[in-house]
Amino acid sequence: MEALPVELIADIMGELDLPSLVVMSQLSSRCLSIASDRQLNPWRRPILRALRSSGYEDDLRNLSVRQFVPRQNWIEILSLASPSFLLFEANLPKLSAEDWEECFRRRFLPSWTKWKKETSWRHAFMKYAYHVHGWKVRLNVVNFRMLFRVYHRSTSSCTVDENWTKFITLNRNGSANLLEHASRAFNPRMSFDEMKLQSNLMHLATRVRVLVELADVRIIVLGCLNKPRSGLTVNVNAHDLLHPPGIDSSEPLLLPSMKRNSVSSQYSTLMSDDDPGFTAHALQRRMWGTSVYVARKSSAYCANSGVPSDFAIMTHPLPTTNFSNYPFFTPSGQDRRWQSTGGVEEDGLLWVGPLMFVLLFCGNIFDDERLSSRILAQLKCPQFEVDDGDLEDLDIVGAPGRQQYSSFTWEDLLAVAPWMDERITKKIDGAGLGH
Numbered sequence: 001m002e003a004l005p006v007e008l009i010a011d012i013m014g015e016l017d018l019p020s021l022v023v024m025s026q027l028s029s030r031c032l033s034i035a036s037d038r039q040l041n042p043w044r045r046p047i048l049r050a051l052r053s054s055g056y057e058d059d060l061r062n063l064s065v066r067q068f069v070p071r072q073n074w075i076e077i078l079s080l081a082s083p084s085f086l087l088f089e090a091n092l093p094k095l096s097a098e099d100w101e102e103c104f105r106r107r108f109l110p111s112w113t114k115w116k117k118e119t120s121w122r123h124a125f126m127k128y129a130y131h132v133h134g135w136k137v138r139l140n141v142v143n144f145r146m147l148f149r150v151y152h153r154s155t156s157s158c159t160v161d162e163n164w165t166k167f168i169t170l171n172r173n174g175s176a177n178l179l180e181h182a183s184r185a186f187n188p189r190m191s192f193d194e195m196k197l198q199s200n201l202m203h204l205a206t207r208v209r210v211l212v213e214l215a216d217v218r219i220i221v222l223g224c225l226n227k228p229r230s231g232l233t234v235n236v237n238a239h240d241l242l243h244p245p246g247i248d249s250s251e252p253l254l255l256p257s258m259k260r261n262s263v264s265s266q267y268s269t270l271m272s273d274d275d276p277g278f279t280a281h282a283l284q285r286r287m288w289g290t291s292v293y294v295a296r297k298s299s300a301y302c303a304n305s306g307v308p309s310d311f312a313i314m315t316h317p318l319p320t321t322n323f324s325n326y327p328f329f330t331p332s333g334q335d336r337r338w339q340s341t342g343g344v345e346e347d348g349l350l351w352v353g354p355l356m357f358v359l360l361f362c363g364n365i366f367d368d369e370r371l372s373s374r375i376l377a378q379l380k381c382p383q384f385e386v387d388d389g390d391l392e393d394l395d396i397v398g399a400p401g402r403q404q405y406s407s408f409t410w411e412d413l414l415a416v417a418p419w420m421d422e423r424i425t426k427k428i429d430g431a432g433l434g435h
Contacts (some may be wrong), residue, residue: 002030010034013042018059021046025068036068043073051080052321057089064093071095078103078125079318080215083151087126097121106318107215108146109359111409115146150216153404154361159183166407168357169195172235174425175433178410186405188358192222199233199353201226209242209337212326212416213362214317217406219416222356225349237423238351242337244327244419247311314416327417359408 013021025035034040050056063069071093100121116124124145164180196202204224211219223238311327319326322334329335414421
């Protein structure tokens with residue numbers, strides 16, 4: 001073993017599970033030096049595998065007491081582990097202020113930095129404030145810090161810390177509105193039904209997609225799919241949000257072919273319909289922005305890597321394993337932004353009318369979407385057979401434990417979809433056209 005290179009030994013150690021790695025690290029001084037090396041760091045892969053499993057608490061609970069484990073690994077744990085484990089079970093190590101800031105920015109959305117106020121990054125991440133009254137210590141929460149706030153919001157219906165929930169809508173004319181609704185009465189499906197009524201789209205079903213999932217929240221979008229006879233109702237920005245130009249679902253990190261099923265190719269199908277009012281001039285007027293954008297991106301491809309240079313895997317905030325390649329496609333079975341049949345995105349349908357952004361706390365009651373949809377359906381109509389596909393959209397916003405929402409702002413939108421910055425023609429705070 002002494003003759004083996006340290007890189008090979010570290011790679012072998014990285015294939016072990018955490019309990020076995022702890023034992024191997026103490027077999028010899030050479031193993032101990034390799035295990036404690038920050039550059040080799042054989043702990044990262046076992047820790048990530050443990051975080052992906054359901055029973056990681058026992059392996060990670062007392063990991064901080066082992067001084068030979070590099071402290072940088074706790075950035076991964078603090079970014080992905082459940083709030084209840086970090087708050088009530090884990091023994092946390094002493095980290096620098098820079099490490100706590102990195103953990104905060106990797107786990108939470110940019111707009112959530114408003115909760116930091118004047119305190120340190122560690123207290124902003126973990127702690128909560130309280131008052132002491134008389135001879136007895138009585139917990140009187142006055143300002144939840146982020147992790148405890150997330151745990152509290154995801155396990156209760158309390159909205160005392162956020163009376164108004166903000167959300168964003170992408171309009172078909174290219175503009176976007178930042179709206180708000182009273183948190184206690186906020187129901188995104190009802191709010192979107194009002195938008196559908198105003199757009200004369202009540203005959204279409206509401207479709208729900210998870211844009212990306214973080215450790216504590218899901219960013220979901222609500223919209224309508226249709227095959228219209230004209231391009232007047234088509235929302236080009238909705239398509240580019242879910243299917244970024246230059247990214248294909250077939251190969252997550254490889255350069256897609258330029259013949260991808262884009263909005264423009266589907267528009268060409270619309271032009272053949274018998275609609276005398278839909279002319280090529282109208283199509284060109286609505287599609288000029290998309291053509292310029294795709295051309296600019298396609299000229300910026302990296303020659304060596306085959307990946308568009310303007311797109312990078314998102315790390316701040318950090319997606320969960322099911323969306324680890326975001327904004328590229330993640331073949332996990334949960335990344336359903338590309339609903340395709342035979343290579344045709346969304347079964348040949350187009351996004352029409354407004355698209356609504358909502359920030360949903362991850363519930364703890366039902367983690368399996370298909371199980372929750374089946375339970376809901378059987379409770380409502382036990383005599384009918386349940387089709388999982390028909391209830392997939394209902395799962396995301398209607399399953400038990402999934403009725404707690406938080407605000408989603410412009411800053412958050414640009415963090416998770418930076419390519420939309422030049423796609424949105426006007427950002428409007430509040431309702432209306434922004435005049």
